[in-house]
Amino acid sequence: MSVRVVIGAQFGDEAKGKISDELAATARYVVRTSGGPNAGHTIHPPGGKVVLHQLSAGVLRPETVGISGPGMVIEPFKLRTEIEELERQGFLRGSFYLSDRAHVILPLHEIQDGWEDDLRARKNPGAGLGTTRRGIGPAYADRTARFGLRLGELARPDLVAERLGLLYETKRHLPDLPSMEKLKGRLLEVGQYLAPHIRAVEPILWTAIERGEGIVLEGAQSALLDLDFGTYPYVTSSHPTSAGALIGSGLPPQVIDEVIGVAKGYATRVGTGPFPTEVQGEAGERLQRLGGEFGATTGRPRRCGWLDLVLLRYAARLNGFTSLALTKVDVLAGLTEVPICVEYRLADGSRLYDRPPTAAEEFQSVTPVYETLPGWPEFTDRLRERLAHEGAPALPRELRGFIEYVAHASGIPVQFVAYGPDRGATVRLDRRAGGRSLRSGLVPWSH
Numbered sequence: 323m324s325v326r327v328v329i330g331a332q333f334g335d336e337a338k339g340k341i342s343d344e345l346a347a348t349a350r351y352v353v354r355t356s357g358g359p360n361a362g363h364t365i366h367p368p369g370g371k372v373v374l375h376q377l378s379a380g381v382l383r384p385e386t387v388g389i390s391g392p393g394m395v396i397e398p399f400k401l402r403t404e405i406e407e408l409e410r411q412g413f414l415r416g417s418f419y420l421s422d423r424a425h426v427i428l429p430l431h432e433i434q435d436g437w438e439d440d441l442r443a444r445k446n447p448g449a450g451l452g453t454t455r456r457g458i459g460p461a462y463a464d465r466t467a468r469f470g471l472r473l474g475e476l477a478r479p480d481l482v483a484e485r486l487g488l489l490y491e492t493k494r495h496l497p498d499l500p501s502m503e504k505l506k507g508r509l510l511e512v513g514q515y516l517a518p519h520i521r522a523v524e525p526i527l528w529t530a531i532e533r534g535e536g537i538v539l540e541g542a543q544s545a546l547l548d549l550d551f552g553t554y555p556y557v558t559s560s561h562p563t564s565a566g567a568l569i570g571s572g573l574p575p576q577v578i579d580e581v582i583g584v585a586k587g588y589a590t591r592v593g594t595g596p597f598p599t600e601v602q603g604e605a606g607e608r609l610q611r612l613g614g615e616f617g618a619t620t621g622r623p624r625r626c627g628w629l630d631l632v633l634l635r636y637a638a639r640l641n642g643f644t645s646l647a648l649t650k651v652d653v654l655a656g657l658t659e660v661p662i663c664v665e666y667r668l669a670d671g672s673r674l675y676d677r678p679p680t681a682a683e684e685f686q687s688v689t690p691v692y693e694t695l696p697g698w699p700e701f702t703d704r705l706r707e708r709l710a711h712e713g714a715p716a717l718p719r720e721l722r723g724f725i726e727y728v729a730h731a732s733g734i735p736v737q738f739v740a741y742g743p744d745r746g747a748t749v750r751l752d753r754r755a756g757g758r759s760l761r762s763g764l765v766p767w768s769h
């Protein structure tokens with residue numbers, strides 16, 4: 323059994339939840355390694371649709387365990403609602419553990435998140451980040467400043483009181499803070515509710531590895547939203563890369579077998595920040611409509627555009643992708659031509675092929691250079707049936723051409739192609755990718 327890491331290769335919302343759910347079929351543990359309720363992983367198991375925010379896809383299958391890992395920031399009241407809602411829908415089928423090291427998001431953090439983003443926008447209307455306002459940045463900041471409260475500490479009333487006292491002192495400038503006493507009472511209560519699930523999760527994972535049990539490390543957000551390697555400051559406050567998945571789980575690098583980069587056949591972005599391949603007008607609206615591109619957490623419309631190979635190559639190098647999962651290819655079906663950005667041209671005439679400029683302003687002003695590939699036909703019921711029975715050989719010829727192009731141009735084999743939201747609407751391509759091991763990384767792919 324193996325340890326596989328699922329990483330967003332674009333700006334988030336690549337359907338990582340769907341891939342993680344498919345991989346969960348052959349795993350024992352599925353671990354969310356970073357972020358918190360800013361994520362919304364939409365999954366369509368048989369019988370309905372669920373959106374997971376702070377629990378991993380492991381909770382949806384009776385034979386798997388979902389772990390919310392040490393790299394996360396968890397809002398306990400929202401988590402309680404998520405658990406109760408899943409129970410009510412009958413989807414909470416696996417058990418779950420919550421890391422005692424994960425940090426707690428408090429109402430103060432949410433207030434601070436909104437206040438700070440408004441401050442940025444007041445100083446400069448273009449500088450607001452458009453965060454999800456879920457308190458992510460401030461909770462991670464308090465973690466780093468060592469003012470944070472951890473999930474495992476909710477069982478200790480004296481410690482909760484002490485930390486709240488400190489946090490209220492540091493946040494006196496914020497408006498409308500809730501009563502500290504009331505918050506303390508609510509935290510102790512929700513801590514009791516969650517207590518049966520809170521534990522040290524690293525030893526569980528180490529033992530799983532010794533026993534040869536499968537583990538999926540489920541990333542949230544994406545490589546281009548990484549605090550350091552994303553489009554700073556238009557980023558989230560965690561490390562949604564494969565390196566971050568190690569810190570976020572407590573696993574060492576040697577145990578990782580595969581790093582699967584998930585990319586849509588096109589691109590989207592929520593919130594502000596550089597997005598060179600964004601398209602306005604009818605083409606963008608079409609992607610938004612057919613792809614249902616509205617935030618699963620905030621409901622905000624997502625900005626839409628074409629697949630960007632410069633960023634895909636960058637994400638591949640940064641994360642060491644061993645394969646790709648290309649998702650939502652059905653959304654592009656019916657187009658006569660499909661544009662793909664192959665390089666950037668800069669103002670001074672130079673070109674960039676496998677990395678964006680470091681500065682967000684420079685990144686925003688690059689000119690994308692496109693190739694166009696032939697489009698593929700609509701996904702009729704008949705085609706879907708054939709794909710379900712025959713697998714990859716039933717993929718339309720033009721789509722195979724698109725997949726091959728992406729694999730060759732990025733140097734990463736495509737292992738999965740997802741053509742619809744339902745569990746099972748995914749085909750798997752030859753894992754060995756022309757006879758080469760997936761571990762070899764940046765190699766060209768051929769049939």
Ligand code: IMP
Pocket residue numbers: 333334335360361362451452453454455456457458459542543547556557558559592593594
């Ligand atoms: P934060 O993570 O709420 O601080 O938001 C920072 C930036 O990351 C904003 O542009 C958000 O829209 C974006 N972001 C955060 N989480 C997600 C996600 O799950 N999908 C897509 N974008 C996200």
